[in-house]
Amino acid sequence: MLNAPLPMQRAMPNPHLAEYTRRMNRVLDHIDRHLDAPLDLATLASVANFSPFHFHRVFQAWLGETLGDYLRRRRLEIAASTLSTHPDEPVLNVALAVGFGSGEAFARAFKTRFGITPSDWRKQTPARWQAQLDAVRARQRDNRNPDQSDRNFDQAGTGTQEQDRASYTEMENAMNVTIQTLPPTRVAYLRHIGPYGPAIGQFWRGKFSPWVASHGLGANTTYGIGHDDPSVTSPEKCRYDAAVEVAADFVATGEVGIAELPGGRYAIAAFRGDVHTIGDAWMTLTRDWLPSSGYQFDNRPCFERYSGAPGDDRRREDFECDICIPVRPL
Structure with missing residues (x-):
């Protein structure tokens, strides 16, 4: 049972699916609101109204990863997003905000997860966002022109980049941010x-x-x-x-x-x-x-x-x- 494919909901009888879903979503929401605090098994079991003795088994069966692995992953992912979107926030503050006790422990865990240091991750944000934007626009062109799916994004003479820039300007003006x-x-x-x-x-x-x-x-x-x-x-x-x-x-x-x-x-x-x-x-x-x-x-x-x-x-x-x-x- 513990190694069933994710999501576990699909394997459960419908009468129990709704209740399990509601309880586990409540736990995930609680975790997101308290990443800077200790999140022990007994507390989270109480949030879900499950027995602490069985909660770790239920959690792993439901999400396909242990509670400890989920907490570590979630903290590091929130930290990675924060480093990208808050360029002036000190790295130590980011680490403390997601529950790490020191900058050194955070840096080690971050490099293990993403392969680079938190500072390098932040420095690479513009290039990473550009790559994501290029990928989105490439998919859009493929949807509009399925016969040209093999064309390189930067292929000379296509006019694609100029068209994308014009499209961006048009989109920005049309969205009218307030x-x-x-x-x-x-x-x-x-x-x-x-x-x-x-x-x-x-x-x-x-x-x-x-x-x-x-x-x-x-x-x-x-x-x-x-x-x-x-x-x-x-x-x-x-x-x-x-x-x-x-x-x-x-x-x-x-x-x-x-x-x-x-x-x-x-x-x-x-x-x-x-x-x-x-x-x-x-x-x-x-x-x-x-x-x-x-x-x-x-x-x-x-x-x-x-x-x-x-x-x-x-x-x-x-x-x-x-x-x-x-x-x-x-």
Whole structure:
């Protein structure tokens, strides 16, 4: 049982699936909120309302890794993202914020995980983001021109880079970024664990939207919340929440969780496009808009905000949303 393929949910009877899912999601949310604190087995077992004696077995069966391995991975992945998005934050502060007792211990663990030092990781951020953006744009060109999939990105004489730059400028202008202060928002969510991309759309259409409609919440604002950086976290371990705004007296049942999107200052960009260009929009804002804006990332989740649940037409891939990035002044 302990070596069953991830995610373990698929092997469990449906009557128990929802309860296990809700409890384990609650543990993962608790871990993210307390990475700077000791996270012992007994405390996390209490959060899940499982026996401490059995909790480590349940956790490993559910996520495919031990509790200790998960905590180490999650701390290092959050640290890697923080080093990239907070270029002026001292490395020691980053280490302490994710639960390491010293800079030396953090540096050793980080190099073991990523193969380079924290400082070198930070220095390589611009090149890494450029490579990610190039990959996104290459996939877009392949989708538009399937017969030209073998063409190199920097092939001379194609005009591709110039077209991409013009496309970026057009996208940046169209998104019209504004700085707004949002209130805290109570949401109910369903969680997807696995690669981002087309699977997320299938998750919304096949599971989340029907649940929203069945509870009469179709007119409420919905949100897409990615908890992991796919350039750091393995695709099969990435977590994504599809969420809908709910009233204070709404009671979640089954695998549905309740969370609060924190309020505060956000950079908000209006996006209109499809599943192939949303990644480009995120990268454009992170790589090109943010560094020249006078703002930096704040330690709150990024999310996409939608006006109501998506429609039922499963053939459509185009949509509109607000991309919301938590920010604070430099």
